[in-house]
Amino acid sequence: MIRKLEADKANKTVTLEMSENDLKNIIESIDKMVDRQQRTLLENLPADDQLRLKLDSFKGLKEDLRKIWEALF
Numbered sequence: 001m002i003r004k005l006e007a008d009k010a011n012k013t014v015t016l017e018m019s020e021n022d023l024k025n026i027i028e029s030i031d032k033m034v035d036r037q038q039r040t041l042l043e044n045l046p047a048d049d050q051l052r053l054k055l056d057s058f059k060g061l062k063e064d065l066r067k068i069w070e071a072l073f
Helices: 020-043 051-071
Strands: 002-008 011-020
Touching: 011 020
Parallel strands: none
Antiparallel strands: 002 011
């Protein structure tokens, strides 16, 4: 659960404070989303640009969260 939330509407940024376990759960969920999206792309060849953009977005989020996780340890 989120312990602290700060929103800066002017800069459109959000600062969250959460437990290590919550972050781990979010990362695992993103991993599953990436896997599912990759399967969808493979099942629907040739894939449309919208599916590829969605996968790229998930992969970017996964990488960002991985960097946050590594910063903790």
